[in-house]
Amino acid sequence: MTQFIQLHMLTAYPPSNLNRDDLGRPKTAIVGGTERLRISSQSLKRAWRTSEHFESALADFRGTRTKRLGEQVFEGLIEKGVSESKAKKWAAEIAGVFGKLKKDSFEIEQLAHVSPEERQAVENLVDTLANEDRAPEKEELNLLRKNPKAVDIALFGRMLASSPAYNVEAATQVAHAITVNQVKIEDDFFTAVDDLNTHEEDAGAGHMGDAGFSSGIFYQYICIDRDRLVENLQGDEELAQQAIAALVEAAAKVAPTGKQNSFASRAYTSYLLAEKGSQQPRSLSVAFLQAVRGGDLLGTAIQRLEQQRDNFDKVYGDCADQRCSLNAQTGEGSLQDIIDFVKA
């Protein structure tokens, strides 16, 4: 029997354009006959996978944030008698695995998160290189990013048409996020003034354009196949727990980066329901087939979601064994409770 972890979230985004189509307008979908905003599955996953948050959640909390990894490697190599020019080159190669380097240097541009295991792996590699007096091989470098790499690919999978041996089936299923409310995409017509235009010849704008935007409460659904995740991580139960915790945290806190400079539409989730069980997973999107309207959108959406959960249970039998939820509108529950619940 497979253990599934299902997450249902309601996240309210103010006016935004988080995920755009080929015309630069927010993506939409028709649900229950009305237009809704949509953030595609791939957009959500990209935001979580590439977030600083996701990476640091995976490094053990004793992990190091540093730009100076290269310096340490360089000193280590010199100490062990490697020539300066070789040490410089190898240090840059090793540090480059953890982040983009400053030009002609082995300093990492931005703070990189390095877990204790990764630091240990770097130290081991430094020893090997010094002993054998050779440059690091590509394969050795790639193995340095052990945990984040394993978790990223175990959760989200990998497909390579060219070398199927490396394929990994994703343990996580992420649905497109769709608003519970009907939306109308609005157009913001904007102009940019040319400050040096003296209006002597022409008083027009320097630039004109329009940007589509809208707002809404998104229903997000994630299903994690826990057995598959552990299998993908070669049976490492502890790492699987860390992976699930990191995913929950990123999903609850990280927004896609689209048009964030124009809209600053970052949002934490307002409601999260986590479920565990071996029953056939199902999303609860039918709760919003009829678009939610009226004053208290969020309150109504939460109520509809819970009602739908109960109605499915009533009609089809229990759809999950255990549940845990947080509600940021009323202040009930906590993200830590959810994380402890899904990890167990």
Next chain:
Amino acid sequence: MDDYLVFQLYAPLAAWGGQAVGQERPTNDHPGRSALLGLLAAALGLKREQEQAHAQLRDACRFGIKLFSPGLMLRDFHTIQVPPGARKQQHLKTRRDELREPKLGTMLSFRSYRQDALCLVAALSSDADYGVERLADALLEPVFPLYLGRKSCPPAAPLDPEVIAAPDLRSALDSYCIAPVLARLQTGTPRYYWEAGMNTGMRHDYRAPRHDQPLSRRRWQFAPRDEYVFLGGE
């Protein structure tokens, strides 16, 4: 009388892949044989590389479909950022690491979905290893997560499999009750689709070729077959 396994399929977005070449990834308005076999195989826990088991399941099952609503088409613009020249061993990195590379390129595709499509599926099995009771149990507690064509399309209602003894396909499909909450999705008269050699209890208005009989999952090969269609009514 035959035992039919009947279940409902609904998700806000579903993708029943047609022949996809290059950037265009189209969808049909109802599931094909390959999609339904894949769904059952996922529930049973057959892995992609288990060629033999997939072939056995394929030979065992025949499907009929009652389409309540074909849904509306959605053509999704999908971009993927990729590091230049797909360097050797690049795939051993995390996505975050990958996107740190300078000069990223973009791959474009258009992926089509059906929005709010709803159908019923009736399956017949001629193989005791994959009998309808076993398939029903597998759908209730699947080994792998189920999805409607693409992994990003999870079912939005229990499939609620039911084994129905009926004289023909139509009475099996017509005696199943869809979830009340989904009833509002029905548009017009339901259409019926089935494959050759089924006892249907209805005439076919036309027949059309489809290219969805899986030959090999590993090689991704499909053979043509005929699909029979009844447009509904009397």
